[in-house]
Amino acid sequence: MDLSRLPAVPPLPSGFSGLLRARFGEACQTSEAIRTQHGASESHFPTVLPGAVVFAASTQDVVDCVNLCREHGVAIVPFGAGTSLEGHTLPLSGGVSLDLSRMDAVVAVNHADFDCVIQPGIRREALNAHLRDTGLFFPIDPGANATIGGMAATRASGTNAVRYGTMREAVLGLEVVTAQGKVIRTGKRAKKSANGYDLTRLYVGSEGTLGIITEITLRLHPMPEAIMAACCAFETLEGAVDTVVQAFHCGVPMARIELLDTALVRAVNRWSKLEMPEAPTLMFEFHGSPAGVTEQVETIRALAAANGGGEFVWAEKTEDRTRLWRARHEAYYASIAVRAGAIGWTTDVCVPMSRLAECITQTRAELDRSAIPTTIVGHVGDGNFHVLFAIDPDSPAELAEVEALNASIVERALAADGTCSGEHGIGLGKQEWLIAELGEDAVDVMRTLKRALDPDGLFNPGKIFSM
Structure with a gap:
């Protein structure tokens, strides 16, 4: 995608920054330095600044931010560690960069069941440090010290995937905030289920375009002898x-x-x-x-x-x-x-x-x-x-x-009957290749899902495909 051809990023609506500050206080930042940090990436894509950055500390913070953005037609882009390589977190329509890095708690570790419940902002190295004395570990290793929420959103994998699989296999269930400000759960801690549509797999790999992940139940593994x-x-x-x-x-x-x-x-x-x-x-x-x-x-x-x-x-x-x-x-x-x-x-x-x-x-x-x-x-x-x-x-x-x-x-x-991206995802850089790989009709099904779950198109707009 040629970002030089994109229209200028629109400013926040008049008075919207004040509403964010009234609700979030110092957790809402509009300084150029903070906005630049959240509008840059480790890839070749140019920096695109959001209008504001909100640091969420709870699921309720996410709900309230989503509701404010929906009511005023403001785009919202989830942000973790900013280590993705296809421009996933660039705020192409301005709006709010919702930083989830402060939601970094380990909610529960269930040793007997080989699973844990964590918030999305915890980084993979910190999770494994927390698990060190339990005899368990979380094996998905994309290289970067990414947040687990970002890894789920981009269906990350990495060096251990050959034996332990990818985030698709690692995630048992999610708590997600929808574009309507509802909090839903996509699964329990059971290792398998046949209960209707697989919502967990729908959100894993959706790159923040369908919902905002606020809690994750992960499969763990015993440390090898x-x-x-x-x-x-x-x-x-x-x-x-x-x-x-x-x-x-x-x-x-x-x-x-x-x-x-x-x-x-x-x-x-x-x-x-x-x-x-x-x-x-x-x-x-x-x-x-x-x-x-x-x-x-x-x-x-x-x-x-x-x-x-x-x-x-x-x-x-x-x-x-x-x-x-x-x-x-x-x-x-x-x-x-x-x-x-x-x-x-x-x-x-x-x-x-x-x-x-x-x-x-x-x-x-x-x-x-x-x-x-x-x-x-x-x-x-x-x-x-x-x-x-x-x-x-x-x-x-x-x-x-x-x-x-x-x-x-x-x-x-x-x-060779392969795929345009094994793990980086689509983001901005692989959109045309997604169509070449799957065909326009398949991508249209994705667009239909996007319109159904995010009818105003406010969640991470411009990513995966054009609407």
């Missing part, structure tokens, strides 16, 4: 990807398996002060019993050796694993840092495993014909990979080239 992590460099990208595919054919239940291409390994070494061999590299993590982990390791070692893999470099201590995965999680910043003054432009696609090696190698070959610095990182255990561009923000020609490369990457994925 043994954890081991390792890196292995390969002679070729094909050899690395083939190792992943063969591992799944052998039924190896890996917890994480990440691919870094040579350009990314070079960038990560420089950024995180590591000394990995500068070659296509797989990063593994194995969970289970000591005997089970040993068996997994030996199987993977044999497969890697047959596909051009080198020596395994192990990270068995907690601090070594933490350092290794921190380096992986900072790949975005490492990729940008290879070029002075650059900003990040990133895309992701997901394809069936049988087409993964073909898609990645063809993509890398195409990227090598460009002068723009690029890296590839993949959650290859589920067929998902990302391309990170370090672009000159002042070069329209470079931006046009990256958009063309992105189009080629997405078209290649769709031709």
Whole structure:
């Protein structure tokens, strides 16, 4: 989407800021610094300022903000940590940015049932710190220290998805504030249900366009008895990807398996002060019993050796694993840092495993014909990979080239019966590709749902599709 063609963001209605301050006091902020923080993103999209920022501290705060906005025709955009990459939280119509970060309580932990109830503003690292002494953990790890509410709204996944699934599987039920200011619950703590329409899955991944999540019931998992992590460099990208595919054919239940291409390994070494061999590299993590982990390791070692893999470099201590995965999680910043003054432009696609090696190698070959610095990182255990561009923000020609490369990457994925986004979501940047993937009729069904649940179009307008 070309934001330069959007109309100017309208100001708040006369007197509306006063109504917000009367209800929320200091929790309503209109300073330019606060508004800029909530109108910027980590992506290449330009900053768009909301008219005001409201910091909600309770479900009632959310209800009251929604009611005020509905009564005065003001757009409302939920905001968590601001770590999304497709412009999800940009207030395209101005209005109110509703910051949920102060709603960060753990309401309940149900040890015997392996679940917990939390508010949406808690971040995933804080949740796992709270759970540390319970023997349980929350496995969904998108890399960024995102809020759980934002992760639910964007159907996040990440490095552990290959074993533990995505937010779609992790969320058991939600409390949601509707566009009419009603508070609804979409599910209980039961592990399965056949009670009508699946409202939980409707709101998970809706990107704040259908309702505002104010409480989440999450599935938890027991901490594994043994954890081991390792890196292995390969002679070729094909050899690395083939190792992943063969591992799944052998039924190896890996917890994480990440691919870094040579350009990314070079960038990560420089950024995180590591000394990995500068070659296509797989990063593994194995969970289970000591005997089970040993068996997994030996199987993977044999497969890697047959596909051009080198020596395994192990990270068995907690601090070594933490350092290794921190380096992986900072790949975005490492990729940008290879070029002075650059900003990040990133895309992701997901394809069936049988087409993964073909898609990645063809993509890398195409990227090598460009002068723009690029890296590839993949959650290859589920067929998902990302391309990170370090672009000159002042070069329209470079931006046009990256958009063309992105189009080629997405078209290649769709031709392989894949999807235009495995985890970033649609937001602003993938709207045309959503139509290309599913067809206009399917997207019209989404528009029908949007109009039914948000008839005034005030919840995060302009995202996922145009109305």
